[in-house]
Amino acid sequence: MTQKKLIVSVYVFVCCVVTAMGQSLKYYNADDFPLIGKMSDDTEGRYARLPLSCKGESKKWVWILGQDTPGLAVRFATNSTAIATKWVTKRNNSMSHMAMVGVKGLDLYVLKSGKWRYVRCARPKGKENEGVIISDMKGEMNEYMLYLPLYDGIETLEIGIEEKAVIRQPQVESPVTERPVICYGTSITQGGCATRPGMAYTNILSRMLNREVVNLGFSGHGHLEYEIAELMTHRNPSVIVMDFISNVSASMLNERIERFMSIIEDKIPGVQILFIEHVPFPLAEFNLKKGEWVEESNEALRKAFRELKKKGYQNLHYLKSEHLLGEDGESTVDGEHFTDLGFDRFAKGIYPVVKKLIRHAER
């Protein structure tokens, strides 16, 4: 949430009136409300992660996934007893191992006694979507956060409230947007395969920390792309979580890690950087080749970490992964990608470490 957006006029364009569930609803353009989760405002359309400077530079799929909206959320306040949305997705994506609500739906939370509490999701039908998220509420003025899709993008987004209710700019800065946390990595970082947007671990972590967490996860990638390292320096992050190793081979790591790190360290030397090991996902327990891959990756990561330390890189930290998903083998949908159960465990596992590192960065 940038200062510019915080002071945007309370006047919003009323674009539509409909009747749903017996209530007259007015729709307001979500563009007029603060958006969290972006590193740069210089994007192709408002609801995107990668800036235009990446357009020629990033690999095709990094750019495409950079138009997806994991980690992005719209903040607003209203006293409406009902909240509805209309949204148009970018690529009308679908995947068999992830609920469509997580892929291209929306997820509403409300601030209660200083904590974000889940209200309900908006279920997608296809490219163009519309629906009442919640109705029959008390009608108190509340702060809301609407999480955007994890594996699709948003072309347009409107928020519907009762005709006589008020929608306004948020009055509370939650999550705190100064010195955000950045999570960089893979499909799992991007949110695969949370049932709904609020359950990606980056979003859980943001609620736990009360801190903006920027999601720079790219399915099938997280290949230490130099332009992404450059992007990380656009704001003044407190912590960067490096959660990329499950997509990076030892040779790719050795080839790219030092330049990647130097881009970050040169511009934001005070940032705390946390490397997270490849989690021991269930597939690796039975598939011997996958098991070897996990061991080799983690060995390469440990070696690279030691060498970076030797070369004088400061503020580097390393988190072992063996207990991050619990011991019962039930945390994933396909032996690799986390379910809500896996994301809940993973977020709770890394939370105390990230919290400590934020304090360290802000000392």
Next chain:
Amino acid sequence: MTQKKLIVSVYVFVCCVVTAMGQSLKYYNADDFPLIGKMSDDTEGRYARLPLSCKGESKKWVWILGQDTPGLAVRFATNSTAIATKWVTKRNNSMSHMAMVGVKGLDLYVLKSGKWRYVRCARPKGKENEGVIISDMKGEMNEYMLYLPLYDGIETLEIGIEEKAVIRQPQVESPVTERPVICYGTSITQGGCATRPGMAYTNILSRMLNREVVNLGFSGHGHLEYEIAELMTHRNPSVIVMDFISNVSASMLNERIERFMSIIEDKIPGVQILFIEHVPFPLAEFNLKKGEWVEESNEALRKAFRELKKKGYQNLHYLKSEHLLGEDGESTVDGEHFTDLGFDRFAKGIYPVVKKLIRHAER
């Protein structure tokens, strides 16, 4: 797993040879291996829950959902390093708030040191499906359990193994099939919205108890259907979990509960019956009408329970629900239907109670 099926010939019809991931695979008809989770073998096709006697009697959607396969699982043993499947679904169902793997996919578990451990799912593409679930395993002879779809049915099912490997009847009776547990209820009981079949609470409970758990959940129903009460008496269950209240009004409850209970008590008087309250799902926290509905339902259930006790019904038990989903409000996908996180919590919550009641029934 009935005795008849346990002694089925080890000879199985080899119906197909294909090459996948560089391995030659032979496919075996799953009909030749034991199936758990059914109350009756007199069904329209092998992979169905409701017997033909319900066909004219049950409401249209109870019958249709009765052809879905929640709780059903095929047991086999093999020393193959790879396991594949081909399956044809009945209605090629899809839902936006549930991963397709849970709706119409398959889920493989292996028995390790007496405990069922998750291996991997088979991801569906549509009506006809095929895929390698796991490869590059050690090639030890292991016991396997393949869970069937939660919100669709199976027309045909084949299990693929390496050409030179052996597939055979299970050598261990796990879960124990004598005196099964029955869970009767709603869409949640049926498994909505687990990410994969193994995470429906009835299947988690079965693994925890090492006991066959029959799933008699019917989305949008669980309206105390008398023919379902009759069906429950076909085997000699130890415990019946009555998890229906979220779909039943006070007037429906008062009208139907006594006849429903008398059908059960007349035929299987030793069964222990556990009533579970409407869980305080997140939607009820914000939607005042839903909140009232939950309170009214639970009040009606408590009253009905007390009256049944007064009328001399024995072996009735009542479980309060307030802590069954945890306190953080994060257990559902849509404020009502459980995610894997919700099912994990719910199963762990009811497990000690059901375990005690099994001991009670078997005294």
